[in-house]
Amino acid sequence: MSKVRLPVNKTHWTQHSDCAVVNAYYNRIENSIYFPAGILQGVYFNEGRPNYMNYGGIGCVITHEITHAFDIQGSQYNEHGILVNWWSNETKKAYNEKVKCVIEQFNNFKAEEINMQVNGENTLPENIADIGGIKNAYSAYEKILKEVGEEPNLPGLNYNNRQMFWLAAGTAGCAKLRNEALKLEILTDEHAPRKFRVWGLVTNMPEFARDFNCSKTSKMNPDKKCNLW
Template sequence: MSIMPHMIDDYQQKKVEFRKILLGILSERNRWSQCVEWTNKKLGMAVGALFIRENFNHESKKTALEMIQTIREAFNELLSENGWMDDETRNVAKGKANSMNERIGYPEFLKNPVELSKEYAMLNITENQFLKNIFAVLKYDAYHNLQKLRKPVDKNKWSTEPAVVNAFYNPNNNDIVFPAGILQPLFYSQHFPKSLNYGGIGVVIGHEITHGFDDKGRQFDKDGNMIQWWNNATIKAFRERAQCIVDQYSRYKLQEFDFPINGRMTQGENIADNGGLKQSFRAYKKWVSFHGEEPLLPSVNLTHDQLFFLNYAQIWCGSMRREDALTKIRSSVHSPGPVRVLGPLSNSEDFARAYNCPPGSPMNPTRKCNVW
């Protein structure tokens, strides 16, 4: 499967047929587009060095760090307020949140050409030898993986290329990663009001922090070791709250399908979405209490609280082919975009207040699910 995209047309045709059934894609993308994607995947740090030089505002890194701090504080406050955790587990949870290592933008060595060259010392690329280069990259990847065998984990090592629009939590390192590619609209802009930034990248930050305490992340301690640091009563209380989320999401359907999404398979991401939204809104309101209300946007008849939730919804605005939607429902750990909007917002008291949703209405149900 990894070599197939780079082979002759007979193989490409089989791949097109496979992708048509699985994803509804009728033809391959333009060759230039594929080449850009392959280069970023296989030589991600080299591409990242070019990306941050040309496209990354370095002030964003400082702003993101400040936002992480305020959202982590909001998580700790919510931790103190929850009534279902025992004090000992709560204190250890705070320690884990405070120990999270944040990686923002890119690793510093990308700004040093000599250090960057060392990264690729074992790799030989030959002009006009495409398939040979593919094998050279695969050998290079295998060599670097084998070098890590039986050695202590390097917790300072970046494994994510900077030019991607994504964010990550790694339970083995207890780190949260926000590559340079996600620090741009709609998630973030220096020119946006804070309401939009907190509703965008702020919720993503809270989402990744919450992953450290979802159904999988909670099984790892602050050093990334898989051990039970919760007592049994607290685990039981957590599972009851998580089950509420599982049941809620198992009732959602996409319009074109007559069967629901899998609430159990998607619970970790759903827990993180709900927690991230709540933490980021609290952090935003705290920012407002220090700095004062932001001026309203001209000709936009919305408060900043409403704009916060509107930008959160915009992040998940998109379209999917029917086949792709079906594949995602059957196999993805993420709920489809519309559900990622409806689920967390209908659990949010803050959203109901901002948009004056009547009690008992679809977006302000009487029974709400709440884990973090």
């Protein structure tokens, strides 16, 4: 009660104390990103392993959360978390046009096993965060790759460093669901099912097709790619 009518302290530790959660968040009314200790381990991050794994893992999570500040909801809040329009009409118009590509792309993803399409509108903010995020994570990885040079392969995996980045991103992003859970997710979740999230990550990136030498007719290298920034 002592806090009633006092200004909210957006950075107080009690607002950010879920340390064991394996997840990450962007909070638009704080304009903050939040990475609990729980996600800074496992497939996402380890300080002793090659950069391609960390950039493909936690790197994609961090850039995903940053990009939420520019999704269709986050973009309506300014740098202080206030709901105010800070976009020029021209930029907003161009953005809305580009976003249509993402809606259409995800509307066309179909979970064959349950005969259901993904809902591109309901999952749009997450898909924007994924597509914008991987682009930044990959360019950050290319920067560190130039700085430190090629790192050793993992035992038994005959892939180059760039290919390993994609494998790490896919590994951190994937999940296998029973049909019932898949149906529930398509009907109610703000995220597209994991398989389609990973497809969204790779099919929109010409760098993925280049790194794996995908042919022009490959399913993971469609002509139409969504590029927001």
